[in-house]
Amino acid sequence: MSxxxxxxxxxxxxxxxxNTRFKSPRGxxxxxxxxxxxxxxxxILGLVGESGSGKxxxxxxxxxxxxxxxxxxxxxxxxxxxxxxxxxxxxxxxxRGRGVGVxxxxxxxxxxxxxxxxxxxxxxxxxxxxxxxxxxxxxxxxLLRTVGLPGPEKAMAYAHQLSGGQxxxxxxxxxxxxxxxxxxxxxxxxxxxxxVQAQILELLRQRCRDSGAAMILVTHDxxxxxxxxxxxxxxxxxxxxxxxxxxxxxxxxxxxxxxxxLQAAPRLGTDASERLRDIPGVIPDLSRPLPGCPxxxxxxxxxERNLARCLSDPPPAVALGPSHRANCWAAAxxxxxxxxxxxxxxxxx
Amino acid sequence: MSAAxxxxxxxxxxxxxxxxxxxxxxxxxxxxxxxxxxxxxACSALAPLVAPHDPLAINPIxxxxxxxxxxxxxxxxxxxDLFSRIVYGCRYFLLICLVAASISASSGTLLGLIAGxxxxxxxxxxxxxxxxxxxxxxxxxxxxxxxxxxxxxWTGMIAVGVAGIPGYARVxxxxxxxxxxxxxxEAARVLGAxxxxxxxxTVLPNVLSPLIVYLSFATPLAAxxxxxxxxxxxxxxxxxxxxxxxxxxxxxYLFSAWWxxxxxxxxxxxxxxxxxxxGNGLRDVLDPQS
Numbered sequence: 001m002s003x004x005x006x007x008x009x010x011x012x013x014x015x016x017x018x019n020t021r022f023k024s025p026r027g028x029x030x031x032x033x034x035x036x037x038x039x040x041x042x043x044i045l046g047l048v049g050e051s052g053s054g055k056x057x058x059x060x061x062x063x064x065x066x067x068x069x070x071x072x073x074x075x076x077x078x079x080x081x082x083x084x085x086x087x088x089x090x091x092x093x094x095x096r097g098r099g100v101g102v103x104x105x106x107x108x109x110x111x112x113x114x115x116x117x118x119x120x121x122x123x124x125x126x127x128x129x130x131x132x133x134x135x136x137x138x139x140x141x142x143l144l145r146t147v148g149l150p151g152p153e154k155a156m157a158y159a160h161q162l163s164g165g166q167x168x169x170x171x172x173x174x175x176x177x178x179x180x181x182x183x184x185x186x187x188x189x190x191x192x193x194x195x196v197q198a199q200i201l202e203l204l205r206q207r208c209r210d211s212g213a214a215m216i217l218v219t220h221d222x223x224x225x226x227x228x229x230x231x232x233x234x235x236x237x238x239x240x241x242x243x244x245x246x247x248x249x250x251x252x253x254x255x256x257x258x259x260x261x262l263q264a265a266p267r268l269g270t271d272a273s274e275r276l277r278d279i280p281g282v283i284p285d286l287s288r289p290l291p292g293c294p295x296x297x298x299x300x301x302x303x304e305r306n307l308a309r310c311l312s313d314p315p316p317a318v319a320l321g322p323s324h325r326a327n328c329w330a331a332a333x334x335x336x337x338x339x340x341x342x343x344x345x346x347x348x349x
Numbered sequence: 350m351s352a353a354x355x356x357x358x359x360x361x362x363x364x365x366x367x368x369x370x371x372x373x374x375x376x377x378x379x380x381x382x383x384x385x386x387x388x389x390x391a392c393s394a395l396a397p398l399v400a401p402h403d404p405l406a407i408n409p410i411x412x413x414x415x416x417x418x419x420x421x422x423x424x425x426x427x428x429x430d431l432f433s434r435i436v437y438g439c440r441y442f443l444l445i446c447l448v449a450a451s452i453s454a455s456s457g458t459l460l461g462l463i464a465g466x467x468x469x470x471x472x473x474x475x476x477x478x479x480x481x482x483x484x485x486x487x488x489x490x491x492x493x494x495x496x497x498x499x500x501x502x503w504t505g506m507i508a509v510g511v512a513g514i515p516g517y518a519r520v521x522x523x524x525x526x527x528x529x530x531x532x533x534x535e536a537a538r539v540l541g542a543x544x545x546x547x548x549x550x551t552v553l554p555n556v557l558s559p560l561i562v563y564l565s566f567a568t569p570l571a572a573x574x575x576x577x578x579x580x581x582x583x584x585x586x587x588x589x590x591x592x593x594x595x596x597x598x599x600x601x602y603l604f605s606a607w608w609x610x611x612x613x614x615x616x617x618x619x620x621x622x623x624x625x626x627x628g629n630g631l632r633d634v635l636d637p638q639s
Contacts, residue, residue, distance in 0.1 A: 063539060089543075097541035109532035114554045123550065124540050174540065 010081060011038040012181055012214050013062070018075035020054075020061045020238075023068075029286045031057035031070070033238040039214050041181065044205070046229030046246065047218045048261065052283050054238035059184050059218045063096055080181070097128060101175030101213070103204075105187040107167035111159035118144065118155030121174050128178055143173040147203060165196035169203065176207055183208055183215040189224065201228060222265045226250055231323070234258045237283055237294035244324030254318070254326035256301040293329065301330050372634045379630020385623025392439040402430035404437040404590045413606040423608035425599055431612045434590035438613065441591040442572060442620055445506050449571040452510025454564055457517020458553075464518065465525025466548050476522070479515035487512055491574065495583045502591070505584030509575045513567055520563045524556035531555075558635040565628030569621040576617060592617045 020032035031054045039045050049055040061072055064084060077084040079099060087095065096102075104110050111120060121140035125131045131139065141155045147169040149155075159167060168188060175183060185204060189197040205228055208215050217228060225232055225246065232249040234242045234257065242255040253259045260279040281298035284290055296302050296310040310329050318331035373379050392399055402420075408428030416423045422431035464475040482490060494508035528534065529552060537551045576593030578584035585591035587598060592613040599609035 065535065065539065093541040093543060095541075096539055102536075102539040104532060104536065106532055110536040112533045112537075112551055112555070114557075115551075127546065128541060171536070174536075 012041045012080065013037075013039040013216075014076075014078040015058075015062070016076045016078070018058070018061060018077065019073040020057050020066055020070060021073050022070040024287060027287045028073075030238050030289060031286060032061060033289070035075075035235075035238075035240050037233055037240060037243070039182065039216060042212055042214050043230045044208065044215045044217060044228050046225035046232040047216055047235065048220065048222065048225055048232060049235035050220055050261075050283065052286075053235040054286075055218050055220075055235045056186055057238075058235065059102075059186050059216060062184060062216075063100055063102065064092060065102075097124065097180065098178045099180055100182045100184060101178070101180040103168070103171050103175050103183065103185040103188045106191050107171045107188075108159055108162065108164055110171055111162075111167055113159050115158075116155065117157050117159065117162065117170050120170065121177050124174060124177050139177075140173075143177055144170065147173040147207065148199075149173070163196075164192045165200060168192060168196075168200050172200075172204060172207060176211060176213070179211055179213075181213055183213050184218070185215060186218045187220070188217075190219075190221075197224075204228075222250070222261060234261065238286060239294060239327065241295065241328065242326040244320065244326075248321065248324050254320050254324070254331045255295075255328045256299050256330065257295045258326075260300075293327070305330060369634065373630070376630045376634050378626045379634055382623045382625070382627025382630055385619060386627060389439050389443055389620060389623070392436050393443050396437050396440060400430075400433035400436040402433040404429065404433045405588055406430075413602060413609065415606070416608055422612040423606070425595070425609045426602060426606075429588075431609065434595060435592070435612055435616045437590045438592045438595065438616060439620075441502070441585060441589065442617075445509070445575040446568050446572050446624075448503075448506040449510040449513060449575060450564060450568045452507060453513030453517050453567065453571070454560070456511075457514045458521050458560060460514065460518040461521025461556075462525060462548050462553065465522040466529050466544070466552055472522075475518065479518050482512075482515045487574065488577070491578060492583070495578070500583040500586070502579075502585040502589065505575055505578045509571045509578065512574070513571050516567055517560070517563065520559055521556055524559045525552055528552050528555045562628065562632045562635060565624060565631050569624035569628070572624070573617075573621055 015035055015037040018032055018035045018037075019030070021028040021030045023029075033054075035058060037045075037058075047055045047059065057066065057070070060066055062077055062079075062084065064072065066072055072085060075085070079095060084092065084095060111117065115123075118137055118140040121143055122133070122136040125136040125139055126133065129136075137155070141152060144150070144154055149166060149169050154166075162170065172188075183204075188204060189200050192200060201224060204215070204217075207213075215228075217224065219225060229246045232244065232246050233240050234249070234255065236257050242249065242253065242258050244254075249258065250262065253262060257279070260277070263277040264279060266276055279298055284294055284297065290296070290311075292309065292311040292313055293299070293302075293315045299310065301307075302310045307329055313329075315327045315329045315331075317325050317327050319325050320331065373383070406429060408424070411420070411424050411428040412426055414420055414424045414428075420430050420432065422435060425431055425434070460475050460479070464472045464479075467475075485493075490512045491505075491508040494511055495504055498504035498507065534547060534551055537547050542550070575584055576591070576596075579591050579593030580597050582597065585594045587594055595613040596610060596617075599606065599613075603610050
């Protein structure tokens with residue numbers, strides 16, 4: 001068998017025991033702690049969490065984009081079977097762009113202000129595909145057309161002449177120019193107008209589908225996840241606390257934190273006078289890891305059921321169905337509407 | 350014009366250069382400085398046509414004559430036409446500016462890029478070296494280089510160029526430090542660009558504005574220093590019509606033939622003044638905040 005054709009059981013991306021930490025005057029801040037995550041070819045994984053939950057740090061770690069004072073302290077990131085963390089810089093540069101494309105939050109800041117829009121894509125094609133100048137610019141214009149920026153004058157524009165939505169379209173074209181197998185979109189619509197968000201998300205989904213690329217969609221917006229994702233991973237305090245198929249996660253979340261997130265999200269059609277339920281408290285200090293579950297201090301379920309071990313022992317990974325698991329002592333599928341937990345499946349590993 | 354997608358502003362054709370030219374001409378300081386520079390360039394290029402006499406032709410009968418219709422700026426101690434010597438001196442002035450500025454700007458920019466975008470170790474090494482160079486008085490540093498290479502026009506220019514390196518390195522490093530944190534640098538890295546490609550393709554074009562402004566301020570200083578070097582006999586050697594060298598020769602006759610000192614002095618003054626005006630104007634034109 002040739003090395004390029006992988007067995008189908010092998011995931012496109014497999015993250016095992018990843019630790020990313022940042023050095024601070026008070027010691028290490030553990031932004032990503034012992035994370036296991038897999039992405040299969042062609043699927044869209046929603047990575048959800050509140051600010052500071054480590055979702056961006058995780059996304060950046062995948063391409064080793066963590067700069068000092070941050071460092072990846074351990075684990076492995078297997079992309080098509082090869083460990084990114086062990087790659088030499090030349091190999092890594094090939095994976096960046098060609099294997100994995102990234103789309104950031106502030107598209108207008110991601111375009112070089114003194115370069116024309118088309119240059120970003122043409123330069124990439126010259127550098128990585130060895131195209132000639134003219135061919136590269138032709139290809140760049142064609143790519144811009146596929147993301148909804150037709151007309152040669154768009155390629156000749158500068159970043160400041162584009163709207164946020166247009167700039168994000170350019171970034172999508174650039175990220176997909178080399179036909180990567182995986183796209184990491186780090187809050188791609190957060191900085192955009194609400195009216196443009198849906199267009200950009202639809203474009204992202206469509207372009208990924210067309211090129212067969214998988215996507216990791218980092219967001220704090222559950223609506224976005226519901227719209228796009230096949231699978232969802234919820235992060236809290238640097239850990240993946242629950243992971244599973246999008247439908248199951250959004251209807252019957254197992255982890256109290258996932259439930260809390262769902263209840264905190266506004267929904268159309270509900271009584272406007274009804275207050276949204278927030279989760280009291282804040283994310284724990286990541287420089288002083290807790291012995292038990294990081295969510296335990298804020299967890300209503302723990303208080304309700306008076307679970308002492310939540311504070312003292314790390315929670316087990318509980319399998320709740322095919323590819324659905326939660327790290328929780330009280331894990332059991334719960335309906336988003338009822339606050340009464342019903343134990344159906346579970347048990348420690 | 351095509352229909353604008355979403356809420357995009359209309360694109361202006363060829364905007365950047367046209368915009369720059371418009372703002373440059375609208376700025377009085379920049380326009381006047383540019384005019385003086387243009388005059389210097391024209392005199393250098395057309396010197397044989399502009400100058401009425403051979404700048405090196407000696408005429409003992411006509412020594413130290415005051416300005417007249419024949420000799421507009423008068424003559425010097427060996428009867429050479431001062432106007433012609435000033436015109437030919439433009440060439441030396443521009444040559445000095447060009448050579449000295451090229452040496453300091455290219456080396457300084459490279460070192461600044463390495464310091465600003467390289468490893469902390471490279472940064473430390475480069476900047477400490479620059480600090481050592483800056484710790485020497487400017488003129489002393491120049492004298493050391495001249496002492497090593499021997500006095501001539503070229504060694505003078507090289508010495509002045511070398512002495513200017515630390516200034517450029519500092520300016521470029523400071524600009525690089527702010528640019529390297531921009532999202533578009535990260536975006537280039539994500540798309541597989543190497544360190545060198547990022548340095549020259551992405552970072553360098555974004556530090557050009559402060560670099561150009563510093564260039565226009567540092568160059569007249571370098572030219573002045575080079576003239577001073579000629580004045581103390583370590584730069585251009587007589588009988589070359591270099592303005593600094595002309596000042597030395599005629600200073601003995603300051604009280605009997607003031608024009609022999611005034612001509613090169615005034616020329617030097619206007620040239621430096623023009624470049625400084627240009628620098629001032631460029632700073633305003635290129636400043637994104639204005």
